[in-house]
Amino acid sequence: MNLDKSHMRVAHECIGMGNNATTLRSLYYPPLTPESPIKPGQIRLGEHSDYGTITLLFQDEIGGLEVEIPGHGFVPVTPIPETVVVNIGDLMQRWTSDALVATKHRVLIPEVELKKQLHRQSVAFFVHPYDEFLIKCIDGSDKYEPVTSGDYLKQRFGVTY
C-alpha cells in the first residue's frame, strides 16, 4: 500500500491540542453475582467497530474481548500481559479504500462463574485526525467522497444517537 507516513503524521499532529476527537475512555464492567439478572444472549459490549483511524486497547486479565476475523467469525483476544490491542477504525477503512478493514469487536460475559464475579477494566485510546483534515482515498480512487475528519464523525454520531 502506498502509505505516506508524513501524511499520516500530519493528520494526527494535533492530538492533545483541541480541534481533535482523539479520546481516552475508561471502561468499567461491574461484577455479576449469581443473583444478577442476565438475559439469554446478553453480552458486556455489543458488536461494533470504532469510528476513528486506530484504537489502542489496554485490557486487564479477565478476558471476554473478541474480534471478528472475516470468514472465521468472532475469536477471543486472550489478554497477554503488557500487550496492547490495536484495532483498525472505520475512518481508516474509508481512507485506505477498504484495503484495511475496520475490526469488528465485542465483549462477552465470562463463562466461568468465578470470573463473572470479578469486574473488568479496560482503557481505550481512540485516535482521530484533526477535525479539518480532509480524508481522501489514499490510492487516488474516488471510492469514497472526500470528507473532513470532523464532518465524518458528526455523520456517524448523527446515525448512532
Ligand SMILES: O=C(O)CCC(=O)C(=O)O
Ligand atoms: O472494553 C473493551 O475491551 C472494548 C471497548 C471498546 O470496544 C470501545 O469502547 O469501543
Ligand SMILES: [Fe+2]
Ligand atoms: Fe470499540
